[in-house]
Structures are given as structure tokens and as C-alpha cells.
Amino acid sequence: MTTADMTSLLPFIVMGATSIAVMLLIAVRRTHVAVLVTTLVGLAVTLIILPAVSSAGSRQVTPLLILDSYTFFYTGLIASASFAVALMAYPYFRDREGDHEEFYILLLLATLGSAVLVASNHFASFFLGLELLSVSLYTMLAYSHWRESSTEAGLKYLILAAASASFLLFGMALFYAELGTMELPAIIAALEGRVAYGGLLLTGVAMMTIGIGFKLAVVPFHMWTPDVYEGAPAPVTAFVATVSKGAMFALLLRYFIQIGVHTQASLFLMFGLIAVASMLAGNLLALLQNNVKRILAYSSIAHLGYLMVAFLASGPQAVAAVTFYLAAYFVTTLGAFGVVSLLSSGGKTEGWTNEYRDADALEDYRGLAAREPWLAGVFTAMLLSLAGIPLTAGFVGKFFVVAAGASAALWWLVIVLVVGSAIGLYYYLRVVVIMYAPFPVERRAITAPLSISLLGSVVLAVLAILLIWLGVYPSPLVSAIQAMVASLL
């Protein structure tokens, strides 16, 4: 560990140190605002030093971590998302019972875990990053322990995540048993030019896919998604939907595209089937759903299916497509859950939610446009972006993914993608229509006016601007991503 190593590690160190600082702060004095500010400062410092650190070039720090532009790009994405989540969490928890401060420790640790995932260069850091993320998430999901569904979500996630993590570990062990190394560059070198993988490696990839597929929530490892999305506090749902999945997908790209698993026909078939099943099942499941969080959960299954198409296309164009898509997906999903989170804020007294539930029933959104035109507008924009309507970030992302799939001649996958998107349009518009329907008369009397947190509104405004920006003027991000991908592959 040289000084240069430490410098490169600085963003990670800052995140870890911030979590400990928050813990000490809580020990001294419990103040929600102070904890929030410390968290935000920590994340902001991370974001600020990222460009400086990344300009030093790529560097492998111990066999465990590789700190290249790919790592720093995704770390930036993840830290920004966590920043937004922290800002959403504040109004959400403020007026609710119980201790809120530990949440930020866990948020920071989960962010650090995700960053370790994208920096992973070794099975050990893969596994430890994943677990740091997962263990923090168990508690974050169950954080509102005054809500029964929150506990339920945490428990379900814990059991399934632990089971699938053991699959992942077993797969890694098989890789290690066959190749005698757990370092990614050594694995790539060992597999260079190997035509057929043999049973151990094939089983290893399959078992690792189970662990990865669980985190990504692709079919058939998807079933936890709606329940966990529904049960978790809305800001945590935003985190699960973006950071946890994004980090895992970044890792999937780094490992499997570089190793070249798609060159094995049977593994290609396996991933292809997962992609097709995810696109179809995700969209079909969302069709008649009456819970907004569950709709978004099912839609996320479909979106990860779309991403798998680009993953299978492989090559620099596909990696760029995935990266842009993920960035767009981060903005869109954070925005959508930001709206849900803001509407669910307000504790015992205000709004139409109360301490024990989030604003996630579809009916909660009836007539929202009349009451909160600005929130309804943002939500509409986010849903349209998820549906892939032009001039939103989602359209550009989907366009890139389709282009990647088409240029790799994955016609079946592209066709399913288009069919899936067509089905998807229905349920996104269903939510939009509900929002612009008249506000039910019988609820006017009993629902107090909403007081929407200013902080949350600012976050949403920024996300909405980003959404349009990426939809109208994506080229700066695209060229940044292309430069970043060029250095990776």
C-alpha cells in the first residue's frame, strides 16, 4: 500500500470514514439534521474528489480493487444516487416515530459496498462488496419497524439474498477450483483461447448467475422484487432499484464481458432465456397491478431484461449502451420513487398517508394533477421516460440498447424488447391517466392539503431537468461514456 494507492482509494476511505463519523455523532448527540448534513458532506466530498483521483489514471490497489475510469464513473453515479436518496429520506423519516439516524450509517455503508462492487477485481472484493451492500440493505428495508410490511420485506430479502449469495459463493469456489486464481485479470488470462469451458466452469458461471440474477431481479430470481419494493420505506426502494442493481450490473459487465462468457453457446442461451423471460414476465406482471411501488418493481424486472439484451450484444457499443441506460434509469427511477417518497412523507398528520403506510396505492394518485400539478408533471415525465417516449432520457437509453442488439443481430431479443415495451406503455399510461383524472369528491373533505417538502422538491426538480437534458442533449454523457468504455475494453 503506497501513498499513491491510498490516494486512489480516497473516495472509498471518505465514504467509510463518514459512516464512522456519523456513528460517533450519534453517540455524542442524536440530531437528525446534523447526521443528514454529515452524510451529505461525506458523499459530496466523495463526488468532488472523484475527478481528481480519476485523473491519476487507472491503478490496481492490492489484488482486490481496480480503480480505473470505469470504477470512478460508476462510483460517481452511485454516490450521486445515494445523495438523492439521503435527501429523500430526510423528509420521509422526519415526522415518523423512532430513531432515524442509524439509517444514514447504513446508507453510507451500502453505498461503499456498491462502490466496492464496481471496483471489484477479485472474487473476495466482489463477495465482500456484495455483502456489505446486502447486510446494510436488510436493515434499511426493515428500517420502519413500526410498519409490519417493512419487517416482512427485510426478512424476505434477507433469506433469499443469503441463499442466493451462497449460490454465488459456490460458483466462485468452482471457478477457483478449476483455475486456481480468483483475480479477474488472471482468470481472463487463463481463459484466453479456451474453446470449451468444461463442467466446473459452466456450473460455476451458472451458479454465479443465480447470485447476480437475484440482485438484478431477473426472471426466475425476481419474485422478491414486488414485495420488497412495496414493504420497504420509499427512499430505500429507490436505493434498491437503482444503486444495488446498477452496481451489480456494472460488475456483471466487467466480469462476464471481459471473461467472454457469452462466447459459450450454452451460457449465451441461458442469458438469452433470462432476458426474454424478464422482459415478458416483468411487463405482463405489471399490467393489472394496483400498487405503484409494485408496478415500478415489475417494470424494473423488464428494464433489467432490456439491459441483458445489450449485455449479450457485448462489445464496446453495448457497454456504452448499458452505461447510458443505467444512468438514465437511475435518474428516472430516483425521480419516480422520489415522488412516491415525497407523497409518503408527512408522518402522522398530513396528506393522505400516515405513519404506517406509504402512498403506493394507485388510488392515492387519482387527481394528483389537480392537487399537485408539479409533482404529477414530474411523475408523468418519469413514467414516460420509463416507457421510452422520445425527448426523455429513457428513449435515448432504449434506442442505444436496441441499436446495440440490432448491430449484434440479436433479432429475437430485440423483437421481444419491442413487444415488451409495447405492453409496458399500457401500465405506465394507466398511472398517468389516473393522475389526470378528477380528484374524487368524497375524498376532498377528509384529505388535508399536502405539504411537500421543499428539499424533496428541489431533488425532484434537478432529476426532472436531468431527465430532459439527457433526452435532448445526451451527447456529452455519451462521449464521456464512450471514452470510459474505450479504456476498459
Place this chain on the structure above:
Amino acid sequence: MEAVFYISGAIAVLSTIGVITRLNAVHALLYLVVSLIAVALVFYSLGAPFVAALEVIIYAGAIIVLFVFVIMLLNLGPQGSREERQWLSLKTWVGPAVLGVILIAELVYTFGLQPSHPAGVSVVEPQQVSIALFGPYVLGVEMASLLLLAGLVGAYHLGQRDDFRRPAQPEAEESKTGTRSDYLAHEGRALSSSTEKGAGSEIGPARLKGDEQ
């Protein structure tokens, strides 16, 4: 030493089967301890004495104690075993057993096809392990410490038993039929009927039993 591997392997499998079939939680945990010690012997026979010791100390020692502690805390009596008997009909075993056996078959088939590489030909001393642990894996140790911190904070937060000071207001959770839930709940009109419908049939008996205690 090959015999140690095979004998303790067999013991591990059998006692593990014991863990998942026992009705009484404490019995199951005892089987688990046996299984873990058997696995520790396997480690030893494979030339990994350090982790063999850790397996006994941490797994069979610390973690199992956690389980026992919770069982004591909840004071699960013989009523737990009665429930278990009721839950564990033969029928519930069929599907999981089939899946598990297929998985075993797949793995055994794949592994069996491997050319024979001997394992455990040399002993990896604790010293070697430690040097590696604080050499190339030092960042891993740091991450593991943060992992433990996350577990600590989580267990602390979730360990709070605030369910008693919670008011008796039930949650309005009806996903598919959740259309009317919100404003009813808002008015404070108890939604007990719908909650009961949703899960009452499942929890009802269990809750009654719990209350009898």
C-alpha cells in the same frame, strides 16, 4: 487421513439431514453443531487446520450460541414442536426434496466428470493464511470490519422492541384490492376486517397459541 475425510463427510451429511428434519429447535441445533465439527474435521483432513479451528470456535461456538440465545429469549416450548409436526407433513417434503436431489445429481454428475485432481496434498499453515490475510487481502479485512459494523448497527436498530408502544392502528395493506384502503385508514376507521381477511386465516391460530403462553 483419507478415512477421516470420508467418515467425517458422511457424519456431516447425516447430521445435516438431522438439522433440517428435527422438530425441536434445540435438537436441530445440536445436530448442526455435530455437522459443523464434522466439517471442521474435513478441513483438517484437507490440510487447513486454521479454518478447522475457526469453524469450531466461531461457527459451532459463537453463532450457534446466538441461535440458542434467541430460542431461550422467545421461550419456545414443546408447543413449537407441535407446530412443526403439523407443518412438516410428508407432502411438503416432496417438491423441495425433488429439487434438492436434482441439484445434487447435477453437481455430482458435473464434478464426477472432472479429471481426478488430488486435494489436500499439502498443509497450508496458519502462518501462511495470516500473511496472505494481512498482505494482499488487507483491504478485504477492512471491508469485513465494515461488514460487521453494518451487522452491528442493523442488529441494534432492529433489536428495539417498540411494538408495544405502537398504537393499535393496523396497516392498510391490501395490494391488489387496495383501492379503498387509504381514505378509510385515514379516517381512522379500523380496517381490521380487510386485514383479517388478508392474513387472518394464516396468523389466527398461531396468534392464539402465542397468547395462550
Place this chain on the structure above:
Amino acid sequence: MLQLLWLVPALPFAGFVLLALSGRRLPDRWVPFIGVGSVGLSLLAAVLVATSFLAAPPPGYAYSQTLWTWMSVGSFTPGITLYLDALSLVMVVVVTFVGFFIHLYSAEFMAGGEGYGRFFAYMNLFVGSMLTLVLASNLLLLYLGWEGVGLCSYLLIGFWYQDSYNGYAARKAFVVTRVGDAALAIGLFLIFNSLGTLEIQDLMRRAAQQWAPGSALALSAAALLLVGALGKSAQLPLQTWLPDAMAGPTPVSALIHAATMVTAGVYLIARTNVLFALAPAVQLAVAVIGAVTLLLAGFSALTQWDIKRVLAYSTISQIGYMFLALGVGAWTAAIFHFMTHAFFKSLLFLAAGVVIMSLDEEHDMFKMGGLRRSLPLAFWTFLVGAASLSALPLVTAGGYSKESILYQAWAGQAGSPWLWAVGIAGAFLTGMYSFRMVFLTFFGEMKQQPSKKPSIDIGIPLVVLAALSIAGGYIDLPRTLGNLPILSSFLQNTLPPTVIAQPAIDTELVLGVIAGVVPLIGIYFAYLLFFQRRPAYADGPTRVARGGPLYRLWFAGWGFDWLYDRLIVRPFVWAARADKDDVIDSVYDGITRLNVVFNNLLSGTESGRVRWYAAGIALGAVVVIAIGVFA
């Protein structure tokens, strides 16, 4: 200064964003500052750009400003690029100029009404979209502006949405123009597919190289673009939406008819003139459609009682002239007429708006009359507009532009005496219906006292536009009158020159005299029928035959609405009803039901039980390993 070009469309968009975001929180008195100011600044930017363009023309007489590349996927790299040449410069200046005065007028006209901010937001978006359309350097961006214009027209026609008729009119405008839009979109795909680019200049160059004149590709591409243009420009057979579009507030009508929307089709054809030159049959179709439309709409205008409907039909008719000009290859004449038309038509609408407003929303000309003394400003400006519309020779702008079209319709390479004759007949009708409006509204006995007078904010636009309706023509004097074709020679830096088969000064002179006299005859007839009401003519064809079949046919716009109702709408509704339980339906129904069935099946898997989910993972594991290892 040319770098300021991006500001021209950006400013109205900025105005829209500001107004939309501030919503109802913005006090009404601030709204015009943003709404009018943004377009005013846009006009200023346009003028600056135009001056520097004229002072120092950029190389190739075209300036393009790439703001950014939208996305870049393989060969598909649509840029957000603005393209300024003589054609788009004229369009931009006219659109911003007329748009600004209409906005200024609206500031007063719409004041106090509900949705003041919303109105200006839509209007700004409208102008911004039109400017995007005009400045777009590729067809994709043009299409974006095209759709934006369509959307805004929908929003603005239905602005007073509480009245269901307005909603109907808005829907009608949207649906009918959609027919054209769909054709345009298909045309874009066709062009991109065969030429590999959507950059307008590139595609015209490539088309000229790759497509033989009259080839099937060229014909279909031009035809698809033409159908798109017909929809937006309200030409036969897609003209029916425009008269109903009067449902919107009067400034909206002025904007739609004068500066934006309907002229988009004219612009599209002029912009892609090479494609049309490669498809002579389609170009002939443009001329014929224009000629027929101008005549039919002229007859319809003659019978309307609603002053705004007369103006609407007159727009259809005047756009018909432009199409006629495009069809015979008189590109510059079409743009010239577009310009003069923008001046006098906006003037007429705004003046009519004053009349309607002061008579408390009275649209019926037969209930007006004698307003020339009580509303002098409206009268004089309306008179100027009507004179320019009827193309009075020498003194009005419309006279010069129309004469230019008529001459080239006869003498142009693709022209023919037949087309000229139709145009002359149209000119007669134009004179007649224009002055029918003037006489019915401003002369005769006064039937209703105006309740309010226009203010200065309303007066300025009227006077300015009136001045331009007269002076605008001197920018392009024909050979017979001084031979000073400033606009034509400027435009011919971009547009191909019109080929005159046998240039002969005496033919031009004779044709010019005829074109000058015919409107006067039309006005005289109007004078006899509607001013003097001479007994011999008082029961003239139109007035008497108010119940007659021909009259009714004309009044109903040649029954196109009726025809479409019978031919398309009713059969469609009938078929839809009859087909309710039929095969086709059940296919769609089947898809829906299939989706629902799958949804139910899959929802069943979401049992909420964690053991069940674990079983899903286990099953998935078994399958995934089986596929991975054994497949």
C-alpha cells in the same frame, strides 16, 4: 451576429418553460412581459441575424449552426442543427415579426380571461415550434417542430375547453392533420432508408444523383411529403379542419393562418424542391390541387355568415395560390405570397377580432353593419387588409404577389392557360367575398352598437400590419413595373429560378392588366349585391338562394365534412359497432385476454411466501445449471 441564430427559437421556448413552470403563481400582470417579451426578443434576434446575413452573406449563402448532436448511433447521427439560408431567413423574419404583433395584440385582447398564462405559454410554444420547423437542417428536427405545431394547434383551438364544440374542433384539427403527419413520417423512413440521411441539403444532393427523374422512389417520396403538406396546409382533401379551427381565440386563428401552421406545408415543399422537381407528376398534382382548392374555397367563402369562417376559407384559398405557384415551379412567387399573406391575413383576423370583441362575441356579419364610423381604426385597417387580400393592383402587397403567381402559372414551364384561368376565376371570387365582408360589416345600417373600443396595444399591431399589407409588395416589383425583384433575386440564392418558357414583355403586361382588373370586377359585383342592394341584384344568387342547393353546398364547404362523415366516419363507426363481437375485435381482445391470462398466471407465482420464492430460485438454479452445463 449569425451566432445568435439559436436564440431565435430558444427564446420562445424559454418563455414557454417559464410560463409553464410558474403556472398560476405568476400574477397576470407579469404574464405579458414574459409571453410577449420572449417573442419580441426573438424578433430582435431574428432581425440582427438577418442584418448580418444580408450585410455579409456567409459562403454558399447558407449558414448552419450545430448546437449539438442528439445522439450518435452508427450512421444515424441526427444533429440539432439550425440551417439559415434565404428561404428560412424570410420565413423566420416573417414568423417572428407577425408572431410578435399577434402576441402584442393578445396581451390586451386576452387580458382578464381565465388561463391568461396558459394561453401565452401555448402561444410561445407554438412560435418556438414553428421556428424549429423552419430552421431545422434535417427532416427529423423539422418533424419535431411539425408535431409541436400540431400539438399547439390542438391545445389552442381547444383553449376554451369547457365548451365541448371547441374540444371537438381541436380533435378534428388534430386527427385530420395526423393523416398528413403519418404520411410525412412514412416519407421520412422512406428517404432515410434509401438515401441514408435526413439532412435536407445532403438528401437533396443525393436524391439528384441517385434517383432518376420520375422514378418510383422519387414519386413516392414526393407524394408522401405532399400528403403531409396537404394536411398541415389545409388543402384538398384534408382542408376540413381549418374552418372549424375558428373555435379558438381570435389571435390563435391569426397565428395559425398567418404565421405558423398552415404555411408549414408550403415551406416543406419549397424546402425539398429538388425532390418535387424529380417527380414531375407529383409537382403537377401540387398545382392542380392548389388550383382546385383555391376555387372551391373561394365559393365557400362567398356564402359564410361567420366573419371568421370567411377568413378561414380565404386562407385555404390563398394557400391554394401558393400551392399553385409551387406546382408550376414559381418557388419565389409562392414565398412572396406567403409573406404578403402573412401580413394581410393576420391584419384581417386581428381587425375582425376587434369587431367581434366590441360587439360582444358576435360573429354573424348579417347582424353587423355600419361600423365604419364607430370603429374607424378597425374599418380602415380591415379595408386595407381586404384590398390586399383581393389583390388590388399597384397599391397593395397582395396585388404584386398574386400577379406574380398568375403570370407564372401561365408562362412558367409547368404552367398552362388552364391553371391561369382557374387562378383568375379565384381572383374574381376573392375580390367579391373580401368586399362582401367589408360591405356587410362596415357599411349599411348599424344593427348593433359597439360596446367597447380597442386600446392602443391593439391599435399598434393593426397599423403596422396595415402598413406592411400595402408596402410589403414593393419589395418585389415585376418587370412591367420597374423591374426591381429584390425578394426574388434574394430567394433565388436558395430556390431554383422559375423557367419562363417564352419570356415576352407584352404577354406579361396583358396578363398583369387582366390580373389587376378582375378583382375590381369582383369588388364591383360585391358592391352591387351587398352595398347597393339593387333590386335587380338584391335578390341575387347568394342572398336569395340562401336555401338553394348550390348555396348550401358552398356554405358547407362543398360538403366535404358531410362526405367524410358518410364515407369515413359513419362507416367506421358502423363497422366498429357491427364488429364489436367480431373476428377482428376478438383478435385484439384475444391479445388483451392473453395478456390478462398470463398476468393472472404470473401473479399467482407472487404468493408472498418467501419459501415459495426460494423454491423459484431453486427451480431457476436447477434449470440454469442444466442449460449452462448440458445445453
Place this chain on the structure above:
Amino acid sequence: MIAAVPMAHGLILAGCLFAIGLIGVLVRRDIIFVLASIEIMLNASGLAFVVAGSRWGQPDGQIMFIFILTMAATEVSVGLALALQLHGRLRTLDIDAASKMRG
């Protein structure tokens, strides 16, 4: 001291323990048993690592086992805390009782 069993046998042992643990997760309804079954699965994965490490005579497999041990400990502590929550609320450890959310 040296066993020199075929590596495949070690992996098969690990696979068997793993599958038994999986069956336990699928069958048992008591959270305590489910968590114990998960421990079995994790332990089996760790065994696989140790087996693999012993084939190569490297310490890496054992180090992975140590990390797995760490993770298992945190997993269990959080899991048991959640079990206490559930018991406090529903007075049962039946995992199927926690299935309010579905569809």
C-alpha cells in the same frame, strides 16, 4: 496428515451439504430453522472454497472461508433480530405468516 482425496469428492460433499441446506430453506417454516439452513448453505460454500484452495495448496480458499464466516455471523445476527421483530409482532416464528404482501 495428508489426505490427498480427489478434489471432486470434496466438491461433491460440499454440493450435498449445499443441497440439503437448500431443501431446509424450502421446507421449514420456522425462521430459526430457515436461518440454520442458510448457515448450512454458506458453510457448504465455504467448504467448497477450502477444497479448491487445498487443491492448489494456496491460502486463498481459507481466506474466503474466513470472510464467509464473517458474513454468516452478521447475516445471522440481523436475521435473528428480524425474527425477534416478527415474533414481537405476530407472536409466531412462522415465516409464512409474513406474507401479507403478494400479487
